[in-house]
Amino acid sequence: VPWTSLPGLLRPSCHSFLDPFLGTFPLPADRPESPISSFTLGLSDMHDKVTAIWQQLTQRAAEPGAPGSALHAACRVQPSASLDPAQPRVSGLVLFRQPAPGAPLEAFFHLDGFPAERNGSRRAIHVHRFGDLSPGCEAAGPHYNPRAAPHPHHPGDFGNFAVRDGRVRKHRGGLAASLAGPHSIVGRAVVVHAGEDDLGRGGDPASLDHGNAGRRLACCVVGVCGPLPWARAAREHAERRKRRRDSDCQAA
Structure with missing residues (x-):
């Protein structure tokens, strides 16, 4: 039985449950407390104790930084099934971490397969409404926009990412999307x-809808996962930053 169900299961409603049996076992006049009433009091006391434990556990789990409080999700990017052969085949992995429900979301974007072009080209990444990718990324529908806000103020408007040597390697924090709550992006x-x-500056209606970001090259569905993929990506990110600092110091 899940911990969250115990308070409801042990709620002290046994009086109504035992009413049909009270007439079957008449209580002696010289005994103010019967076995049945003792059982009722004991069950009520057990309910109070279990409720207190459950409240402590859930409150502790909701505190930012508490063990097990962070939420993690992964999205394995694959090329759209509807692409023609001339289009680039982009693939990779997007990882999400949210320290606690309501806290800002952060993500790692690791993508490969962009065409070999000048460094500094930028590609848009967004969260779309549906997790249906079977006929291609077009089936994902429009931007996920639960508050009917103009672009680029949708929860999953992640903006543009610089492509270098055909790859994107980026950590981004402070994202408005969430892995929990009524506007969770899990399953999208x-x-x-x-x-x-x-970014909504195109001067036409499409700009305020999707930012004129062009064709959908690749997509994936966000699913919950454990903390290990994030820990591995964070370690690799820290190592890359250290190598970059060391290289800059040598050049200086």
Whole structure:
């Protein structure tokens, strides 16, 4: 039985449950407390203790930084099934971490397969409404926009990512999306676009809808996972930063 169900199962409603039996076992006049009433009091006391334990556990789990409080999710990016052969085949992994429900979301974006072009080109990445990718990324529907806000103020408007040597390697924090609550992005699609997001400044209705980001090259569905993939990505990220600092120091 889940811990969250115990308080409801042990709620002291046994009086109504035992009412039909009270007439079957008449209580002696010289005994103010019967075995049945003792059982009722004991069960009520057990309910109070279990409720107190349950409240302590859930309160502790909700505290940021508490063991097991962080939420993790992964999204394995694959090329869209509807691409023609001339389009690049982008694949990779997007990892999410949220320290606690309501806390800002952070993510690692590791993508490969972009065309060999000048460094500094930028590609848009967004969260879309549906997790249906079977006919291609077009089936993911429009941007996930639960509050009917204009672009780029949707929860999953992650913006643009610089491509270097055909790859994206980026950590980004302070994201408005969430892995918990009524507007969770779990089960929805992350879409990698062929173009750059104009961030709502394009001067046309499409700009306020999807940022004129172009064709959908690749996509994936966000699913919950354990903390190990995030820990591995964080370690690799720290090692890359250290190598970059060391290289800059040698150059200086």
